[in-house]
Amino acid sequence: MSFGFKSTHKVWEICQLLSESFDIPYAFFDKNKDLIFKWPIGSNLPYFESAITKTHPEYLTMEVTWPVIVTLNHFETFIFLRLIEDTRDFGTLVIGPTLPFRLREDQLTGFLNDLGGQLNKVTYFSYYNSLTVIGQEQLKSIGMMVYYMIYGKLITKDKVETRKITEEFEAQVENPDVVVARNRERNTLHHDPAYDAKLFQTIERGNKEELLSLINRLPEGQLGTLSKSSFLRSKKNLAISAIAIGTRVAIRGGLYSEIAFTLSDLYIQKVEDVTHPEGVDQLLEEALCTFADRVKQSIEHLYSKPISKCHNFIFTHLYEPISLDDLVHHVHLHPSYLSTLFKKEVGMTVSEYIQEAKIKEAKHLLDWTDYSLTKISTLLNFTDQSHFTKVFKKITGITPKKYRLTGNERSISN
Known part of the structure; x- marks a missing residue:
């Protein structure tokens, strides 16, 4: 594929279709970072040209040729796509800004205060309210689509890179x-x-x-x-x-x-x-x-390594049926030896520990969700709600219904 003048016009046509379909601004910069075209024409978006060409020019000279999604500090999000054929650099297509979600008034006020009142409030609020809200997954799909329309090659979503502008600072914490x-x-x-x-x-x-x-x-x-x-x-x-x-x-x-x-x-x-x-x-x-x-x-x-591995297996499979055989296959030990070792180190049998782990998970679900008792018992693979209630009361001393009625403050203090 040759970009040339006609292909540059083709990129412009693709951008026009994009803006009409999703109401997204766009701009095209040549290899010298000079603006060739943009939409809306005459727009004055605070972070549009200045943030790209002055604050973050490195995204106009990236070596990668697949779409890169970049989110700025105040949530403006752009898609950068370099147009390179063989070793020839034709420039960079910038799609955006968009927002991942609609910002609240108090958040925008906080942004303005952090900027030291450098921008007019009405203009600033109007700018953010004018941006189209597009989630990251949909934005990845748009990046894939534009890449296909320009390069004629289909890429997967995991090829679309995501980056956030972060402040460089020393994050080392003393030992x-x-x-x-x-x-x-x-x-x-x-x-x-x-x-x-x-x-x-x-x-x-x-x-x-x-x-x-x-x-x-x-x-x-x-x-x-x-x-x-x-x-x-x-x-x-x-x-x-x-x-x-x-x-x-x-x-x-x-x-x-x-x-x-x-x-x-x-x-x-x-x-x-x-x-x-x-x-x-x-x-x-x-x-x-x-x-x-x-x-x-x-x-x-x-704990010893086999028992630590058992702990990890149980915690990562709480929403599945778990048996001693599962653990035996996981740690490659004889069932009798594993049972004895587990009881010695943990202080309870494997089945007792699995029940306690599931009830602990059930307490979290009761504290933090509105799931019904039936749903919780099903999720954690109890035989039925009656069995779940019986085991819950045996371990905690109260029924799950009564536990939920007492409030969720235990989720932090337990």
Whole structure:
């Protein structure tokens, strides 16, 4: 394929179809980063040309030729597509900005305050309200479609790269073991809540891989606002709250409390030092992953390798039927030996432990969701609701119905 003048016109025609179908702005820059054409003509979008050519020009000279989705600090999202044939550089097509969700007035006010009142409020609000809302999955599909229309090749969604503009800052946190030792010497010792529950459970179980998977699937636009005066302050408050909860569940998962609280203090101090919203996100992810890693280390030190593997298998298969045979095949030990070893190290039989793990999961579901008892019993593979209720009462002393009626405050304190 040769881009040339006619092909440049073809790119313009593709963009016209795109704008008519999805109401998305676009621009085309040549290899010297000079603007060739854009739509809407005469538009004055605050982050459109200036953010691309002055603040983030590196995206106009990327070496990759597949679509790259870039989200700026205040949620404006663009698709960048480099037009390169063999070794010849024809420029970069920029599609956007769009928004992943409609921003609330308090969020926009926070953005403005963070910018120090540099922009007119009416103009700023009008700009954001004019942007089309397109979720990331649909945006990936648009990137795939445009790539196909230009290059004539079909790519899969996982080929579409996603990036976030983040502030570069030193996120290294002092070793908490050293701090604890020093302290001893001194003798100074709104999205779906079910998502939150599941996320924090991954920390309690020391499962960083699942934690990262959940973080990447964070529901769009559902976070609360803990400061109306500043979006950055709101982000920090949310991060501090999440770190506090992460501390508690890490302790519940087996992490030594002094280590957990020291980590919490160090990360909260770092959060307060950050000067950009995306830096807060980056640091929070690091904090939660550190908690998960530490819990995993604690579990592995507490039990032998076969029993640690059994723990992990049970936690990752709670919503499936689990038997001793499953564990035997997983750790490759004789059933009698595994049963004896498990009882010796854990203090209960395999079946008792599986029941307790499922009831603990049921308590989370009762606390954080409105699922019926029938649905919970089915999800956790109990024979029926009656069997679920019987086992629940045997382990907790009360029925699941009564447990739910007492409120969900235990989800944090248990």
